[in-house]
Amino acid sequence: QAGGCSVAVSCPAHSAGLAFPDWAYKAESSPGSRQNQLWHFILELLQQEEFRHVIAWQQGEYGEFVIKDPEEVARLWGQRKCKPQMNYDKLSRALRYYYNKRILHKTKGKRFTYKFNFSKLIFLNCPLWDVRCPSPLPGAGSLCHPLALPPSMPSQVGVPGDPGLAGGHPWGQVALSPHCHVPFHPPSWCQACC
DNA sequence: AACGGAAACG
């Protein structure tokens, strides 16, 4: 319990391509001011197979996804936010605001295709969360896998310190960032992933 | 389709 692992959060133990910890998707598991954001919602849809025909990870570039049915995604988003007048024109404006924030960027030339900047994502949700553990904590193995891959990638999901993670992995540079020695004081909502 | 300024909203 001590050390910040007390919060009972079940990690999504999905069969295929274990993705992000719960707080990355779900409003209720990311307390504070960070609920109901558009990119949460996008991730949420991306996670569910039933929306595969609407939005899906793009094979190829890591973190890239395609909105297959733009107006449907907009409708869903509008439903979530109680904005019945939502459409793709407006939704895409919101997505464009993510460019400067470095949460997303556009894949030029590919229609309705965007790409997540995952390293930014992880820090937004839980600063230093992914850089604190050079080696797996005892008993942490069954808990959250801190790093995740879109299912399109050959998912070698590992814990920090996993050799398989370090090389060539897009997260590797994050996990092995020079900030490794920064003392880690996780906020309460962050402890679930310890 | 995609971009980004501007104003407004909660």
Added chain:
DNA sequence: CGTTTCCGTT
């Protein structure tokens, strides 16, 4: 603040 709304421009 993170959008929503609207719109002129490319």
